[in-house]
Amino acid sequence: MSRFLNPAYQSLDAYTPGEQPKDTVYTKLNTNESPYPAGPKTVQAVCDETAAANLRLYSDPDSTQLKRALAERYQLKPENVFVSNGSDDILNFAFLSFGQDGVAMPAISYGFYPVFADLHHLEAERIPLEEDFSIDPGKFRNKGKMVVIANPNAPTGLTITLDDIASICESDPDHVVLIDEAYVDFGAESCLPLIGKYKNLLVVQTFSKSRSLAGARLGFAFADPELIGDLERIKYSTNPYNVNSITSRAGVAALSEDDYYRGNAGKIMEERRRTTEELTALGFQVIPSLANFIFVTSPDIDGGELYQKLKERRILIRHFSDPAIAQYNRITIGTPEEMDILLEAIRAIIAERGES
Ligand SMILES: *Cc1c(COP(=O)(O)O)cnc(C)c1O
Numbered sequence: 176m177s178r179f180l181n182p183a184y185q186s187l188d189a190y191t192p193g194e195q196p197k198d199t200v201y202t203k204l205n206t207n208e209s210p211y212p213a214g215p216k217t218v219q220a221v222c223d224e225t226a227a228a229n230l231r232l233y234s235d236p237d238s239t240q241l242k243r244a245l246a247e248r249y250q251l252k253p254e255n256v257f258v259s260n261g262s263d264d265i266l267n268f269a270f271l272s273f274g275q276d277g278v279a280m281p282a283i284s285y286g287f288y289p290v291f292a293d294l295h296h297l298e299a300e301r302i303p304l305e306e307d308f309s310i311d312p313g314k315f316r317n318k319g320k321m322v323v324i325a326n327p328n329a330p331t332g333l334t335i336t337l338d339d340i341a342s343i344c345e346s347d348p349d350h351v352v353l354i355d356e357a358y359v360d361f362g363a364e365s366c367l368p369l370i371g372k373y374k375n376l377l378v379v380q381t382f383s384k385s386r387s388l389a390g391a392r393l394g395f396a397f398a399d400p401e402l403i404g405d406l407e408r409i410k411y412s413t414n415p416y417n418v419n420s421i422t423s424r425a426g427v428a429a430l431s432e433d434d435y436y437r438g439n440a441g442k443i444m445e446e447r448r449r450t451t452e453e454l455t456a457l458g459f460q461v462i463p464s465l466a467n468f469i470f471v472t473s474p475d476i477d478g479g480e481l482y483q484k485l486k487e488r489r490i491l492i493r494h495f496s497d498p499a500i501a502q503y504n505r506i507t508i509g510t511p512e513e514m515d516i517l518l519e520a521i522r523a524i525i526a527e528r529g530e531s
Contacts, residue, residue: 183296190290193493202509202516205491207329207358207468209387210509211442213425214435217388220428221421234420236411241423244430245395249367254400257407258426259417262357262381262394263287268409269377269396270295270321273351277320281310283500285329285355304331308462308470312339316346325355327363330495330505332464340366344373351402353377358466360385360440361447367397374399384467386429386436391422443467447508453518457525468493468507470500475525478502488520 176185193206212218220226242253259265270278270291277298280288292299302314308331315322322343327334344352352375359365359380369376377398383389396406410417418426429436447469451461454471462470472478478501482494493505506517 184294187293188290190287194491196491199489201486202490202513204507204509204513204517205493205505206389207384207466207507208389209384209439209443209467210507210513211387211439213387214429214432216432217425217428220424221391223424226421226424230420232420234416234418234423236415236417238418238423241418241426244427248430248433249397251367251370251397252400255370255397255403257396257398257403257410259394259396259410260414260419260422261383261392262355262379262396264392264417265379265394265396265406266323266353266355267291267294268406268413269323269351269353269379270297272405272409273321273353273377276350278323279315279318279320280323281325281328283308283328283331283497284323285325285357286495288323309333310335312343315343318347319350321351321353322347323353323355325357326366327358327361327464327466329358329466330468330470330493330500330503331462332358332466332468332470333462334363334465337364337366337369340376341369341373344369344376348373348375351375351377353379356380357384358468360437361465361467362440362444363465370397370399374401377402382426382429385440387439388422388425388429391425393418393422393426440467442510443508446511446514449511450506450508450514450518454521457518457521468505470503470505472503476528478504481521481524484524485517485520488523490517490520492517 238258241258242256245256246253274297278292279300279302282301282303289299305311312335354366356365356378367378377396379396382393451469454461458475459471459473479494482492482504485492
């Protein structure tokens with residue numbers, strides 16, 4: 176028990192972020208960051224001296240320029256756009272704003288969803304995945320509550336189709352369907368074209384993964400103007416200056432060099448293909464991923480043990496304690512050099528086990 180904390184939050188089980196070690200240099204394949212630096216225009220925008228001096232001014236609470244740039248890039252209107260301090264922040268607003276009848280989510284998905292439900296005292300219905308970790312969209316129709324699905328899902332990398340999403344939206348028009356597209360730029364299909372059709376669809380994306388700006392904290396969402404207005408009202412009731420002026424500049428600049436980031440996403444997709452192939456040859460089972468990570472298991476080595484042995488070799492991957500996926504590890508796709516380091520270490524670990 177904490178002496179000062181509101182009793183309503185005493186049992187809150189907070190989200191555990193992936194390790195960000197300060198002690199040693201690791202090959203870091205654990206938090207799905209981009210292995211490639213922010214693009215030259217993005218860097219220039221952040222380093223601008225006038226912009227730095229202008230930090231004395233509050234940032235634009237309407238994020239006018241950024242919303243305009245996002246609307247242009249995704250062929251929607253600024254009224255369809257919401258931006259905030261990372262997409263986690265948008266998820267928080269969405270749970271707070273639309274979760275009053277409860278929230279349905281896949282039992283295995285982004286670990287922050289149940290935390291937000293808990294934080295806002297919403298009933299979380301965790302719907303089991305199928306045997307192969309896929310999502311059965313039928314189980315998300317007619318829920319009578321908000322539905323949250325990551326597409327591609329985390330940590331599996333598996334997707335559902337636009338028809339599936341449309342059918343979920345259609346089945347329960349009075350509740351929000353939130354599709355978290357944090358990983359959509361690595362080969363999946365975005366459901367943005369459905370925005371005009373379904374007033375209850377909220378699509379959330381981020382600059383953290385495909386656009387190399389995890390540290391800048393910039394997330395964005397698209398929906399019908401009515402839903403965006405609801406989010407704005409909550410934002411103006413908590414933190415009107417939710418996107419700082421330097422991050423806003425970074426976002427606009429990043430959108431102006433989209434080819435650079437698309438090129439990086441292409442390199443990551445190619446590396447995902449190669450790593451999948453090599454791990455499969457080593458006896459691993461690799462779930463076919465459309466994200467910048469792969470979810471893998473091996474009949475020859477325990478999931479937790481592989482994580483530990485790689486950590487001893489200064490390579491970080493992500494292991495989850497949930498018994499349903501404890502035999503698996505999530506590996507972020509890095510540069511070809513980083514993946515070579517990983518593959519070599521895994522070969523050595525397997526060989527060592529063969530000897531003992
Ligand atoms: C990384 C991630 C986020 C959070 O992204 P930020 O914009 O950095 O807050 C949201 N959803 C999923 C599924 C993610 O993997």
